[in-house]
Amino acid sequence: MLLNELTIVEAADGLRKKKFSSVELTEACLKRIHERNETLNAFITVADESALLEAKRADKQIQKGVAVHALTGVPFSVKDAICVKDIRSTGAAKILDSYLPPYDATVIEKIRLLGGIMIGKTNCDTFGHGASNENSMYGPVKNPHDETKVAGGSSGGSAASVADHMAVYSIAEDTGGSIRWPASACGIVGFRPSYGRNSRYGIMPMASSLDVVGPMAKTVADIALLMETMAGHDPKDATTVPDAVPAYTKKLKNKPATARLKIGIPKEYLELEGLNKEVKAVSETVITRLKEAGATIIPLSLPHTKYAIPVYYILVPSEDSSNLARLDGIRYGVRADESALYDLYAASRAKGFPDEVKRRIMIGTYALSAGYYDAYYRKAARVRTRIIRDFEEAFREVDAILAPTSPFPAFGLGEKKDDVLAMYLADIFVSPAAVAGIPALSVPVGKTKAGLPVGMQVIGKRLGEEIVLSIGSLLEGICK
C-alpha cells in the first residue's frame, strides 16, 4: 500500500512506530497531487514548500516523542473557502484571486497546533454556491471514479483530494450539503456536525444561519478523531455552543447494542419520484442488512421534506446577498478601475463573481426587498420551523434517520450546468438536515454497475453526534 493511501489512524500508527516519516508521507501526497491534479483539478493552490517545512518540524516532534497527536505529521487539504494563514485563499472567486489571509480559521489553527500538515487549498463552487463544482471560477473538478462525471459540490475538490489519495483527509464546509453530497459522489465519508458544534471563525461566510465546518475522510474512525480536535466553543464565533465536546473516538469504540437501535426510514426519500433505481436498490440492501444485524427499522414520514429546497433557496441567497456585500473591491481583493464609488463597487463585483454568485445575490436582494420580505424570507423562515418539527417528532421514536445522500450517483459534467433549478434540486436529500441544523454523516455504502459510489446519510438529533458516528461505523462494517 502506498503511504498516501493510508487513513489517519493508519498513518499515525506508522509515524509513531517510525515505519516512515512525515516528510515521506507528505512527499507521497505531493507526488500524487502533481500526477493527478492536472486531470482532476482538485486543488487551486498546492503548498509544497510550507507543507514540507511543516513535515520536517513534525518529524522532529515525533523523534522527540513530545506532544505527539494522531494528527501530527499527517497531510490534509482545506476547502478554499476556509482561511489558512499566508496561503492564497480564494473561495474559488476571482475577486479574491490573490488574497492571503493573515490568520488561520480556528479549526485549522487547532489542527496545525497539533502538527497537522496543510498540503493545499481545494477547489469548490465559488463561495460554496453549487452542487457540482462547475460554478468554480477555476474550472470544474472531475470525479476520480469517472473523469466525465462531476465530483459533486460544493466541496468537490476536497472530496476528490481524499478519494484520489492526494490528501489523507480534508476540512470543508457544508451549508446545504456541500460536504455530504461530494463525499457520496466520490465514495468517501463526509460529516456535517450540528450547527454550532465547530467554530466558523475564518471561513468565508455563505449563509450564517446554516454554515457549518466539517471533516471529510476515508473512515468514520478518522471523522471521530477529527471532530474531537475541531469541535468546541470559540469566543470568536458567538454561535458555537458551550456544551462539552464528547470523547467521540472512545464512544465509537464502545459500540451501542445493534439490537437496541431504532432507525427511521423516511418515505419521502426512498419513494421520491425520479430516485435513481440503482441508488434505491443499494439503499434497500443496506436497510435489509441493518435489519439482519438486529436493528429495528421504523418507516416514518417527514412530510415537509419537499419544502426544504425552496426554503433553502430563499434563506441562503438572502443571507448570501448580505454576507457578500463585504466584497466590494475596497479593502482587499480585486478592484476594478473606476473613478466613481458606485461604479467601482458594481464593476469589481461583476468581474470578480461568477454567474451563480450574481444570481444568488439577486435572489436574496429581491427576497429581502420591501414588499417581498413577508412573502419570501418570513414565509421560508416559518416553513423552516415546520421542517425542524418534523425531525423532532421523528426523533421521539427513533435514534437516527437513514436515507440516501443523493437521489443519483455523480452526474455528467455539463449535464445540469445551464439548468439552474435542476442544479438546486440536486440538494433535495441533503438540505433538510442543513435547514434543521442537525448532524448528518454520509457513508459510502456501495457502487452502481458502472462503478460510481453511492452514499447514505445517517441523520441525528441536535448535538447527537455520537450516535450518528456509531451508526455510521456500523454501516461501514456491514457494507464492506
Added chain:
Amino acid sequence: MPRLSPTDIEQIATLARLKLTDQEKERYASQLSVVFEYMEILREVSVDDISETSQVTGLEDVTREDVPIARSDEVKRKLIAAFPERVGNLLKVPAVFHENLESRK
C-alpha cells in the same frame, strides 16, 4: 409572482451593486423567474401560529467585553499589503460624494 423582466433584473442588480451586461439581464430574468416560480410551492404550507426560525442554537445575548484586541505589527503589515490601492499606510478610496449627486443611484 409575475415573471421578472430584464428591467426588474436591472433594478435588483442596482440595489445589489452588480454591473450587468444586456445578455446577463436577459439570461438572469428567465432563470430567476423559473426559480421564483418554483418557490410558489411554499404557499401550500400553512404557517398560521408557526413562528420563524432564524437560529437553531437557542443561544441568546452572547456578549463579550468591548475591548480592542491587539494585533501584531506583522498582521497590520499584511492587512495594509492587501489594500487594492494605498497611499503610504492609508487605504485609498474613490470620493464618496460627487458634484452631481443625481447621477448616482
